[in-house]
Amino acid sequence: MRFQWPSLAVFIVLALFATGAQAERSADFGDYVVYYNAVRTDFFNPEIAKAYGITRSRHRALLTVSVLRKRMGLAAQPVPARIEARGVNLSNQIKEIKIREIKEPDAVYYIGELPITNGETIDFTITVQPKGGEKRTVTFRQAFVTD
Numbered sequence: 266m267r268f269q270w271p272s273l274a275v276f277i278v279l280a281l282f283a284t285g286a287q288a289e290r291s292a293d294f295g296d297y298v299v300y301y302n303a304v305r306t307d308f309f310n311p312e313i314a315k316a317y318g319i320t321r322s323r324h325r326a327l328l329t330v331s332v333l334r335k336r337m338g339l340a341a342q343p344v345p346a347r348i349e350a351r352g353v354n355l356s357n358q359i360k361e362i363k364i365r366e367i368k369e370p371d372a373v374y375y376i377g378e379l380p381i382t383n384g385e386t387i388d389f390t391i392t393v394q395p396k397g398g399e400k401r402t403v404t405f406r407q408a409f410v411t412d
Contacts, residue, residue, distance in 0.1 A: 292403045298341060299393050301330045303407045306378065317367065319378065323411045326381045328352075328362055331374040332395050343373040347394040350377055352387040360387065383411040 292299045306314065306325045314321045330348050333341035345366070352360035362377035381387070386408040394400040 290405060292401070294393075294399075294401045296335055297344070297393075297395050297398055297401075298333050298335065299330065299391075299401070299403055300333070301328070301389075301391055301403055301405065303328045303387070303389065303409075305381070305409065305411070317376070318365075319376070324381055326379050326387075326407075326409060328364075328377045328379065328389065328391075329374060330364070330376075330391055330393065331372070332393060334395065343371070344398075345373050345396045346375070346398075347392075347396075347400075348375045349392040350389060352379055352389050354388075355386050381409040381411060383409070385409050 290300065290302050292301075303326045305323055306319050306327050307321050307323045309319060309321055309327075311321060313319075319327060328350055330350070332344050332346040332348075334344045335341055348364045348366075350362040350364055352362060354360065360379045362379050364375050364377040367374050367376060379387075386406060388406050389404060391403045392400060393403060
C-alpha cells in the first residue's frame, strides 16, 4: 500500500494550531462561506511545502482562501472562485499576492505567498467571486513574528 500525504489543508490547520493563530477566520455571504488565514511558511512540513511549491521561510507567509457553498441538510461544497489578494503594511507598503488554485478530490482552495518581516502587521484585502456568485471583499489584519 502506497503512503499518501495528507492534503495541504490538513497541514494548514495543524500549522494554525501550532502558532496559536485564530483557527477559523470566515465570512458568511449568504449562499457562500469564505475561509481565510495567513501563516508563516516555515511551519509546513518540508515535503508538503515542496509538493505544493511553497517556499519555507520564517520570512514568508502563506495566505489561504477557500470558498464553500452552503447546502441545506448537507455538508458545504467547495466551489471554484476568482480570488485576488493584496496586503498593505502599516508603512503603506503594498504587497501584491499572486494567488494559485489548488484542486484536490474533495477540495478547492487558493494560496499565495508574500514576504514578511519581524513585527510586521499586514492588512489583507481579499476579493472573492464564486463561480456564478457575486463579488465580495474580505479584510483582516495579521501581525507576524519572525524572530
